[in-house]
Amino acid sequence: xxxxxxxxxxxxxxxxxxxxxxxxxxxxxxxxxxxxxxxxxxxxxxxxxxxxxxxxxxxxxxxxxxxxxxxxxxxxxxxxxxxxxxxxxxxxxxxxxxxxxxxxxxxxxxxxxxxxxxxxxxxxxxxxxxxxxxxxxxxxxxxxxxxxxxxxxxxxxxxxxxxxxxxxxxxxxxxxxxxxxxxxxxxxxxxxxxxxxxxxxxxxxxxxxxxxxxxxxxxxxxxxxxxxxxxxxxxxxxxxxxxxxxxxxxxxxxxxxxxxxxxxxxxxxxxxxxxxxxxxxxxxxxxxxxxxxxxxxxxxxxxxxxxxxxxxxxxxxxxxxxxxxxxxxxxxxxxxxxxxxxxxxxxxxxxxxxxxxxxxxxxxxxxxxxxxxxxxxxxxxxx
Numbered sequence: 001x002x003x004x005x006x007x008x009x010x011x012x013x014x015x016x017x018x019x020x021x022x023x024x025x026x027x028x029x030x031x032x033x034x035x036x037x038x039x040x041x042x043x044x045x046x047x048x049x050x051x052x053x054x055x056x057x058x059x060x061x062x063x064x065x066x067x068x069x070x071x072x073x074x075x076x077x078x079x080x081x082x083x084x085x086x087x088x089x090x091x092x093x094x095x096x097x098x099x100x101x102x103x104x105x106x107x108x109x110x111x112x113x114x115x116x117x118x119x120x121x122x123x124x125x126x127x128x129x130x131x132x133x134x135x136x137x138x139x140x141x142x143x144x145x146x147x148x149x150x151x152x153x154x155x156x157x158x159x160x161x162x163x164x165x166x167x168x169x170x171x172x173x174x175x176x177x178x179x180x181x182x183x184x185x186x187x188x189x190x191x192x193x194x195x196x197x198x199x200x201x202x203x204x205x206x207x208x209x210x211x212x213x214x215x216x217x218x219x220x221x222x223x224x225x226x227x228x229x230x231x232x233x234x235x236x237x238x239x240x241x242x243x244x245x246x247x248x249x250x251x252x253x254x255x256x257x258x259x260x261x262x263x264x265x266x267x268x269x270x271x272x273x274x275x276x277x278x279x280x281x282x283x284x285x286x287x288x289x290x291x292x293x294x295x296x297x298x299x300x301x302x303x304x305x306x307x308x309x310x311x312x313x314x315x316x317x318x319x320x321x322x323x324x325x326x327x328x329x330x331x332x333x334x335x336x337x338x339x340x341x342x343x344x345x346x347x348x349x350x351x352x353x354x355x356x357x358x359x360x361x362x363x364x365x366x367x368x369x370x371x372x373x374x375x376x377x378x379x380x381x382x383x
Contacts, residue, residue, distance in 0.1 A: 002205040004252050005162055007131075007142055012171040012244070014233075017047065017132070021055055023168050027128040028087035031059040034077055034101040035092050036066060039134070044092055044175070048132075052090075060084035062104075065093065068156075068266065068273065069100035070149045071114055077104035081127075088128040091166070092175075094187065095138025095147075095273070098131045102146040102164045105129055114148055114157060119360075122161025131166040134175040136226075136239035137187025137274055139194055139247020141169045149267055154351075156263035158359050165251075171244060173237035181227055185330035186274030188223040188239060192326075193277045194246035195219060197255040200288060200295045201364045204253040211249035213302045218242035220303045220322070224329055257369055258284040260361030261377065264352035269340045278332040282324050283377045289316055291367025296320065335381050342382060349378050 011019050031052055039045050040063050049059045062080040064073055081089070081104060091101030103114060105126040131141035140146070144165045148157050179187070192215075198204060199212035222238040229235060258280050265276040289296045297312035300319030335345060353374040356362055362369040 002207070004205070004207045005144065005165065006248055006251070007166050007169045009167070010142070010169040010171065010244070012241070014172065014174060016170045016172045017051055020130070020168060020170050021051065024052070024055055024057070024130065027057075027130070027167070029057060030084065030086045031057055031088050031090050032077070032081045032084060032086040032104070033059055033061045033090045033092065034065065034104060035061070035063050035097045037063050039063065039092050039097070042178070044134070048090060048092065059090075060086060065097045065100045068096050068147075068149055069103065070151050072151070073100055074103040074107060074114065074148060077101075078107040081108050086127075088130070090130040090132070092132040092134065094133065094135040094183075095140040098133065098138070098140040098166075099146040099148065101129060101131065102140075102166075103148050103159065106159070106164065114159065115150055117159050118157050120161075122159060122163050124163055126163050129166040130168045130170065132170040132172070132175065133240070133243070135179060135183060135187040136176050136236070136243040137190040139191065139243055139250065141166055141171070142244060142247040143251040145251070147263065147273070154267050155355060156267040158263070158361075171240050173233060173240040176236050176240060177231060177233070179230065181230075182331075184226050184230060185223075185332075186272050186278065187243070188219060188226065188274075189278040189281070189327065189330055189332070190274035191239075191243040191246045192216065192219045192223070192323075193258050193281060194250040194255065195242070196285065196299060196323075197258055198246065198249035198253045199299060200292045200366060201250075201253045201256050202366055203364055208249045208253040211245040212253075213299070215242045215245035215249060216299055217302050218245065220326065223326065227329065254364045255361050256365040257288055257362045260356040260359045261352070261374060263359060264348075264355040267355075268348050268352065269338075269345070271338055271340070275332065275338070278327055278330065279335060279338070279381060280377070281327060282320065283380050285323065286320055287373065287377060288365050288367055289320065291365065295366070345382070346379075349375055352378060
């Protein structure tokens with residue numbers, strides 16, 4: 001039996017925020033808006049507050065999400081939620097504020113530390129949540145996952161459960177118009193990684209495949225345009241839709257080797273999630289291809305590669321070459337160019353490999369993955 005989950009309601013398009021009014025009735029009396037400081041400065045928080053007040057609701061703001069969320073940020077958000085007497089949440093921003101919002105909701109419903117939920121299915125009633133992404137990448141707005149860094153153990157904790165899925169998703173492509181080149185590239189490649197990994201995962205099912213393939217083609221076609229013409233509303237809209245599709249796909253089929261190996265790099269060396277994924281894409285997917293040649297070939301066909309009579313192996317290689325070319329367009333750095341110390345990286349490889357396996361994501365790769373394989377892939381990033 002296959003299961004498939006999505007948020008209850010997704011609103012997408014220009015002025016989608018205004019369309020949420022009838023959908024938030026019954027969410028609560030006071031909202032905690034979870035965000036970074038940029039959302040306050042650019043007027044997004046004021047706009048959200050105005051809409052909620054028009055609905056007869058009060059709101060408070062927690063703008064302490066500076067970078068990828070940590071346990072300390074989540075605990076500070078929980079304190080704000082309780083002290084302000086809030087009863088539901090609104091996360092606006094990239095994946096970090098939305099991930100933080102989910103973890104805050106969890107902590108507001110439980111006294112157990114976040115680390116105690118690793119490896120468990122999170123269930124139970126949480127405060128209602130609204131998510132509005134301002135980047136086209138993480139897909140956190142439509143998933144049952146949140147990633148929180150435990151700075152004491154240098155581990156990015158993957159927490160999972162359908163209770164973590166937002167109740168309402170509001171996608172306005174215009175919110176991503178101000179993203180600079182590097183953020184557009186990193187988040188776009190993160191979304192593409194979700195699309196490719198969800199399609200080549202052991203847990204892929206027909207419903208997720210539809211979203212995975214559509215997202216792959218949409219992102220391949222529009223990411224280079226978004227990098228060159230960031231003020232193009234149509235292109236930004238296509239990227240927002242591609243990220244949404246990819247998020248829905250991996251929410252149900254999960255990710256694989258790239259994400260498993262990416263999280264330890266982010267936790268130990270503070271590399272943004274999308275870019276640490278991108279650094280690993282070529283090496284990880286070329287390893288994974290050997291267990292799923294036809295799947296990689298089908299991805300190639302969906303972006304217009306392959307001629308009649310060419311073998312799946314040839315088309316799969318063409319797809320991976322196209323992915324390498326896109327990474328060059330996105331100016332993906334090597335670990336050295338990203339400022340990682342080589343000696344420290346190699347000193348940490350054993351821990352990173354262990355943490356990658358513990359996350360569970362590599363096990364979704366169709367080709368079996370061992371710790372030794374992961375170590376070799378990490379080492380190959382420096383050759």
